[in-house]
Amino acid sequence: MGEHAGIVSVEPHDSPSAPRTVAPRKAAPRGQQVVEALRSAIVAGRYEPGERLIETSLSEELGTSRGPVREALRQLENEGLVMSFPYRGAVVLGVSDEEVQEVLIPIRLTLERYSFVHAATRMTDADFAELGKEIWVMEQAAKTGDLEKIVEADLRFHDVVISSSGQPHTVQVWRTIFPRIRGYFLRYGRNQSLETMVAEHRELLEALQTRDPDVMIAQLESHIAVRPPAAAAKRARARGGKAAPAS
Amino acid sequence: MGEHAGIVSVEPHDSPSAPRTVAPRKAAPRGQQVVEALRSAIVAGRYEPGERLIETSLSEELGTSRGPVREALRQLENEGLVMSFPYRGAVVLGVSDEEVQEVLIPIRLTLERYSFVHAATRMTDADFAELGKEIWVMEQAAKTGDLEKIVEADLRFHDVVISSSGQPHTVQVWRTIFPRIRGYFLRYGRNQSLETMVAEHRELLEALQTRDPDVMIAQLESHIAVRPPAAAAKRARARGGKAAPAS
DNA sequence: CGATGCTCGATTGTCAACGATCGAACGATT
DNA sequence: AATCGTTCGATCGTTGACAATCGAGCATCG
Numbered sequence: 001m002g003e004h005a006g007i008v009s010v011e012p013h014d015s016p017s018a019p020r021t022v023a024p025r026k027a028a029p030r031g032q033q034v035v036e037a038l039r040s041a042i043v044a045g046r047y048e049p050g051e052r053l054i055e056t057s058l059s060e061e062l063g064t065s066r067g068p069v070r071e072a073l074r075q076l077e078n079e080g081l082v083m084s085f086p087y088r089g090a091v092v093l094g095v096s097d098e099e100v101q102e103v104l105i106p107i108r109l110t111l112e113r114y115s116f117v118h119a120a121t122r123m124t125d126a127d128f129a130e131l132g133k134e135i136w137v138m139e140q141a142a143k144t145g146d147l148e149k150i151v152e153a154d155l156r157f158h159d160v161v162i163s164s165s166g167q168p169h170t171v172q173v174w175r176t177i178f179p180r181i182r183g184y185f186l187r188y189g190r191n192q193s194l195e196t197m198v199a200e201h202r203e204l205l206e207a208l209q210t211r212d213p214d215v216m217i218a219q220l221e222s223h224i225a226v227r228p229p230a231a232a233a234k235r236a237r238a239r240g241g242k243a244a245p246a247s
Numbered sequence: 248m249g250e251h252a253g254i255v256s257v258e259p260h261d262s263p264s265a266p267r268t269v270a271p272r273k274a275a276p277r278g279q280q281v282v283e284a285l286r287s288a289i290v291a292g293r294y295e296p297g298e299r300l301i302e303t304s305l306s307e308e309l310g311t312s313r314g315p316v317r318e319a320l321r322q323l324e325n326e327g328l329v330m331s332f333p334y335r336g337a338v339v340l341g342v343s344d345e346e347v348q349e350v351l352i353p354i355r356l357t358l359e360r361y362s363f364v365h366a367a368t369r370m371t372d373a374d375f376a377e378l379g380k381e382i383w384v385m386e387q388a389a390k391t392g393d394l395e396k397i398v399e400a401d402l403r404f405h406d407v408v409i410s411s412s413g414q415p416h417t418v419q420v421w422r423t424i425f426p427r428i429r430g431y432f433l434r435y436g437r438n439q440s441l442e443t444m445v446a447e448h449r450e451l452l453e454a455l456q457t458r459d460p461d462v463m464i465a466q467l468e469s470h471i472a473v474r475p476p477a478a479a480a481k482r483a484r485a486r487g488g489k490a491a492p493a494s
Numbered sequence: 495c496g497a498t499g500c501t502c503g504a505t506t507g508t509c510a511a512c513g514a515t516c517g518a519a520c521g522a523t524t
Numbered sequence: 525a526a527t528c529g530t531t532c533g534a535t536c537g538t539t540g541a542c543a544a545t546c547g548a549g550c551a552t553c554g
Contacts, residue, residue: 028333029333029334029536029537029538030537030538031537031538032333054504054505054506055505055506056504056505056506064538064539065538065539065540066506066539066540067314067537067538067539067540068537068538070318070506070507071317071318071321074318074321074322074325075321075325078321078322078325078326078419078423079325080415080416080419080420083415084506086277086279086506086507086545086546087505087506087507087544087545087546088505088506088545088546088547089505089506093415093416095416096414099361099414099415099416099417102361103357103358103361103414103416103417103420104416106357107354107357107358107420110350110353110354110357111350111354114346114349114350167343167346167350168327168330168340168346169327169340169342169346169350169351169427170346170350172325172327173327173350173354173420173423173424176325176420176423177420180416277506277507277508278507278508301534301535301536302535302536303534303535303536311508311509312508312509312510313509313510313536314507314508314509315507315508317536317537333515333536333537334514334515334516334535334536334537335515335516335517335535335536336535336536
């Protein structure tokens, strides 16, 4: 086995129909549920930034042992939601708006640009149907003004596309940054008409179905590019306030 | 070399004399060495992509128990070096050149653009000295043609700057993607003159010392932008080959 | 009265054993 | 002979107990 057959994309079964959310699974390991419980608790603000997370307390609270909690904390650390120190435990981490706008959103744009192009040639009718379903959910939520539901569907929409791209590292990075973006959307989503958000996704789906990269990317950039009120430009200027050179 | 092992400063109102890299406080306090051992083994190619990693074997091999190995695998999974499936274990993951060029490098550019601006206003003379030291190491390595040493110093150089930015999420994302980029550099670094690489870092340091964002970013982009031979553009073309519409 | 060293509680790090699940080989049935 | 159900080994997931470490408070000493 000396031959190195280049880069392998190791996947057990590369089925176009992605693993659906829950249906055909036998049993999800405890630890994974712990991750989800803690993650949603953190993004929901039930734990405040700076708060300490004690393994024993969490394990009792969640009805499991410390092992799964430990692994969950490790994962959350890699999702940037907590930060831990040797022998001193973990604390909840906040995300500054600036870092979201200047770093996480641009990264997201890079990820999506790439995945959309790849996903378009791999998505099946079932996948498109899934996207349609999420849009429908968003429509319903828009009527009742339920921002949280919209954001959920929004992220699921993009998760489907990115997952369909079949690019393992792109998917992996996306999974580690989107929990941090979610909080930002929940905070500032109100600055935009909910109907607009739904409409944009409808256009995104249409663009995907054309399978034309240029159309998709154009649509994508106008969708993601300028969410925040108007803070991005300000920063570049403000930061240089003291270092503002003529040049 | 084990520098980025522990989690470094969060940002506790640090004074001018910032605590530099994690100094030899006490000793290597924990079996997080397992992570480093496995990581270096993977990036060094001692485990091939697709190879299975069995917890028991690894624990025996490393003289520890399965607990630390488990956590190490989780961390490596979040660094994209392995991928694991419930009840089926972990396999080593490869990185395609395309994904590095189209996703990871652009992400890196985003991260660095942001951190350079922030770091410049926070870096101390000691930090600049550290950068100078890495450049010196690169010079020496360039003379002997030791690509691996250069890449190591290269990554440490950028790690110092990004760490100095004091932006926790930027640092965190960087730490999860640079192990994947390292392999790419080792594969294709030869396509570029080693002296050029050193020179670029010298210019990068000078740009940092001007503390002028525009100068820094310009230098940065010319440093990172076009590493690969000429594959990036090709792909964009090839991709659109079938989808070249008039529109 | 202030500084130094020490004990102690709280919490994390590690370990070995037990239970659950998967995949493959094997045998029974038609 | 081919298909289906079952057993079995290998491996992962979980648990509870034990050891190591940190930080705070207290006592002692100058």
